[in-house]
Amino acid sequence: MLGGRRTVQQLQEESDYDVVFAEENMTLEQVMLADYxxxxxxxxxxxxxRQVAGVHAQQPIHAVVTGVERLVPLAGRLREELELDHGITERAARNCIDKAATHRLLEGAGVPVPRTRVVSGAQEGGEAAEGLGLPVVVKPRDASSAAGLAYCDTRAEVEQAIAGILAGGRDSALVEEYVQGPEFGVFAARTAGATRVLWVVEGEVGPPPTFVKVGGHFPARLGEENRRELDRLADLALTAVGLDDWVAALQFTLTADGWRAGEINPRVPGGQAVEMIRSTTGWEPSLVAAEAALGRQGNPGPPTPPAACTGASSSRRRGASTTTPLPSARSADSSPRIRPSSSSTSHRASRCCRSATRAAEPSAVSCWPARVPSSWSGTSHGSRNSWQSGWRTSRSTKVPWTGRIPAAADNSHRSQTT
Structure with missing residues (x-):
């Protein structure tokens, strides 16, 4: 696992995998959290x-996982260097992170995308914007989730935005046609060349120039035809960038002229979307990502809507749409899989924003960040609660990796390492 404490915690709580946790400037809490x-x-x-290869020589690694976007290309490189059978490739990772490459590949595969121009200077960008037609959106080629995005009404604003991007050390920027319509987020897993859309949410996005995400609707208010087309385009998009045995968070806009694909982020969704997915579908994104990197499909648990989510009337929906859990892909072998959640008090206490009792999935759920408590992030709070409750203190002594497996940390009862 490259970075991402939350994923390590989920793997430790809900799987039988040994976890090698690679991180910078590790704290004592992080040291205690991982097996290695x-x-x-x-x-x-x-x-x-070199460090990972040293670990692999003594404790074979079966998958490299990360939820940190800047580390996804490294995960692909390690997968190739370790000659693993599954996981993302470095090329696929870079195809997703470079937005210009993403758009080029998607357009070549027949996936509708906004018109874009790659520019390397402010004046060139101003001319490109006028050619596309103002207003436009200016963004870095390698940023995600609206980072560095600028909505520009005039050529002067375009040139200023591009100059700012180039001043940050980048050699080019992206000028993109501004498309309007409701935005939809898609969380998908792709294994063995087959894409499964696990979750579709309709985002509530504020007006330009900030495009603040203020909420979302699940199930997405889509008719059956639009939903089928969205699933088809998601599969075409992931195929076009070469992503397989991995997960992705995709963005689409439904314009008056049909769908337009935006970003493909090769990781689980960020922020409150993680808990929203788990609460409305039963899928734990971190575990889905780990299973996909092993070339497998996991199994969802029952949805557990937190108190911050409120049922919405089905009359708000434009059409019926459901998220169907993946069928089990377990084989007859005895390899470890995601195990059912523990019912122990300490285990339950380590989870954030989970309802006290299991509840049936509502017909529709609307989640609004303004109403959500700070503990909804499910990252630092969950880990801190687990640490304070002492649930890890009974495990083997943990020390930073020194090039050999400490005898006290020998977990021979586990058969795979992530």
């Missing part, structure tokens, strides 16, 4: 490769 802590410098990929 590995302190690394993510700025030196060659060094990380």
């Amino acid at each position: 802590p590995l302190e690394v410098d993510f700025g030196d990929w060659a060094s990380v490769s």
